[in-house]
Amino acid sequence: MRVLLTGAAGFVGRIALDLLNERHDVTAFDIQTVEGCLDAIEGDVLDYATVEAIMEGHDAVVNTIMAPNPTYGGSGLGFTTNVTGAYNLLEAARVHDIQRFVHTSSGAVHEGYPRPPETFLTHDLYPLKASGPYALSKIVQEELARNFHQQHGISIAVIRPWGIIDSERMVTTDGQPVTGFHWGAIDRRDVASALVCALEADSIGYECFYVMATPGGYKATDVARTEERLGWKPTITFDEDL
Ligand SMILES: NC(=O)c1ccc[n+]([C@@H]2O[C@H](COP(=O)([O-])OP(=O)(O)OC[C@H]3O[C@@H](n4cnc5c(N)ncnc54)[C@H](O)[C@@H]3O)[C@@H](O)[C@H]2O)c1
Numbered sequence: 001m002r003v004l005l006t007g008a009a010g011f012v013g014r015i016a017l018d019l020l021n022e023r024h025d026v027t028a029f030d031i032q033t034v035e036g037c038l039d040a041i042e043g044d045v046l047d048y049a050t051v052e053a054i055m056e057g058h059d060a061v062v063n064t065i066m067a068p069n070p071t072y073g074g075s076g077l078g079f080t081t082n083v084t085g086a087y088n089l090l091e092a093a094r095v096h097d098i099q100r101f102v103h104t105s106s107g108a109v110h111e112g113y114p115r116p117p118e119t120f121l122t123h124d125l126y127p128l129k130a131s132g133p134y135a136l137s138k139i140v141q142e143e144l145a146r147n148f149h150q151q152h153g154i155s156i157a158v159i160r161p162w163g164i165i166d167s168e169r170m171v172t173t174d175g176q177p178v179t180g181f182h183w184g185a186i187d188r189r190d191v192a193s194a195l196v197c198a199l200e201a202d203s204i205g206y207e208c209f210y211v212m213a214t215p216g217g218y219k220a221t222d223v224a225r226t227e228e229r230l231g232w233k234p235t236i237t238f239d240e241d242l
Pocket of ligand 1: 006007008009010011012013029030031032043044045046063064065066067068081085104105106107160161162163164165173
């Protein structure tokens with residue numbers, strides 16, 4: 001497939017680029033330079049004309065763009081980047097008749113529930129509840145995606161990780177040291193492989209998939225269903241319970 005990977009310079013995106021390159025014809029897009037990818041396109045997802053231009057000629061989109069953590073709330077651009085950025089990508093995908101869209105959301109769509117979150121499964125995972133601007137932006141992104149599926153028939157798979165880490169270097173996406181495992185822990189390699197599995201999966205209308213790699217993550221959410229539906233499994237697991 002000809003795949004547009006957005007956020008390709010990121011913590012997850014850079015790994016996804018390597019995995020996708022093994023099996024697909026990939027265009028990397030990011031506002032920053034993508035290390036080791038000379039033909040990556042640099043641009044801002046908030047610039048709709050750019051987004052529509054780069055979308056041409058692709059069969060699928062894999063979106064991993066996220067605004068940096070300090071930019072949420074107040075006058076920061078974080079919420080706008082996530083929400084308007086996702087809208088721009090979905091709208092340009094519609095214009096170019098792209099049939100498969102894979103979006104990276106977050107377990108934070110449940111952040112408004114009490115912790116520990118055994119409640120997620122007893123609430124049957126819905127309704128979603130945010131507790132801040134980042135989580136709210138992820139819920140709005142999901143709502144946009146669901147609507148584009150309903151209105152325009154685009155097949156959309158949404159991946160929901162929670163605490164993504166690099167377990168080799170023991171750092172988070174912000175480069176902070178990991179001092180203990182969260183029950184929602186997952187290695188960035190396994191998030192990237194879930195994106196590839198979602199891209200290649202059959203019969204997806206609009207579907208959300210939790211990806212976590214701890215016993216607690218399996219208790220709180222339906223990761224087991226993700227394994228069954230996507231033929232995906234985390235290769236690195238952690239012991240943390242709820
Ligand atoms: N990191 C976590 O712990 C975590 C947890 C759950 C979900 N997620 C989700 O996973 C996805 C990937 O997260 P990550 O940790 O790789 O983030 P990241 O910040 O490492 O990567 C995001 C990329 O988006 C790019 N970007 C930001 N603004 C842009 C813009 N205006 N135009 C174009 N590109 C832009 C950045 O340059 C960066 O390379 C995001 O959707 C995030 O919400 C992350």
